[in-house]
Amino acid sequence: MIDEGYIKYEAFWLPAPEFDAVATDSLIAYRQLMYKYDLIGAYPDGIGFGNISQRNGQSNSFVISGSATGSVPMLSSAHFSLVLKTDPFLNKLWCTGPHIASSEAMSHAAFYHKLPGVKAVIHVHHEKLWKKFLFHLPTTAVEATYGSPEMVHEINRLLDDPDVVDGKLLFMAGHTDGIFAFGEDLEALSNKLISLLSAL
Numbered sequence: 001m002i003d004e005g006y007i008k009y010e011a012f013w014l015p016a017p018e019f020d021a022v023a024t025d026s027l028i029a030y031r032q033l034m035y036k037y038d039l040i041g042a043y044p045d046g047i048g049f050g051n052i053s054q055r056n057g058q059s060n061s062f063v064i065s066g067s068a069t070g071s072v073p074m075l076s077s078a079h080f081s082l083v084l085k086t087d088p089f090l091n092k093l094w095c096t097g098p099h100i101a102s103s104e105a106m107s108h109a110a111f112y113h114k115l116p117g118v119k120a121v122i123h124v125h126h127e128k129l130w131k132k133f134l135f136h137l138p139t140t141a142v143e144a145t146y147g148s149p150e151m152v153h154e155i156n157r158l159l160d161d162p163d164v165v166d167g168k169l170l171f172m173a174g175h176t177d178g179i180f181a182f183g184e185d186l187e188a189l190s191n192k193l194i195s196l197l198s199a200l
C-alpha cells in the first residue's frame with residue numbers, strides 16, 4: 001500500500017472563497033510545470049502525489065496546494081489553502097480558503113519556520129531520482145513517514161547543517177519516491193529539479 005494522500009495531522013479548516021489570482025498565479029504555473037515532468041501527478045491506482053507552496057509575504061503563513069490535488073490535470077485558485085498556523089508538537093494545523101491544505105502542509109511549515117530565507121517549497125515524487133540520490137544527498141530517517149511529527153523533527157535536524165540549506169534538497173527515506181526542494185523562489189527550485197532529471 002502506498003502511504004500517500006491522507007492527512008495525519010488534526011486539521012482546523014475554515015472554508016473561504018477562492019484566492020485572488022495574484023496569490024496563486026505563480027504557484028499554478030510552477031505546479032503545472034512539475035505536473036508536465038511527472039514530478040507531481042498520480043500513480044496508476046489514481047492516488048495523487050506532490051504539492052507546492054509559497055510563503056505569504058514576510059509571515060510564517062503560506063499558500064499551499066490542496067489535499068488530493070496531485071492527480072488534477074489543471075489547478076485553479078480554487079485548489080489552494082492558506083495555512084495560518086501549525087503546532088508540530090500537538091500535530092495541529094489551522095488553514096483557510098476554498099480547499100483543505102495538503103497532507104504534507106505540516107512538513108512545508110517546518111521549512112518556513114526554520115529558515116526565514118525560504119520563500120517556496122515543492123514536494124515531488126520521482127522513482128529514479130529517489131533511488132539514485134537517497135542517502136547520497138541529505139536524507140530524512142527511515143522512521144519518519146510523510147506528514148508526521150517525526151518528519152518535522154527530521155527536517156529541523158537536517159536544516160541545522162548549512163551545507164544542507166545550500167543544497168536545497170531533502171530525500172525522504174521513509175516515504176517512497178519522496179523529495180523536498182526548498183529555497184528562495186519557485187523558479188530556482190523548479191529548475192533545480194528539472195536539471196536533476198536531465199542528469200539521470
Ligand SMILES: [Zn+2]
Binds near residue numbers: 050123124125146175
Ligand atoms: Zn509524497
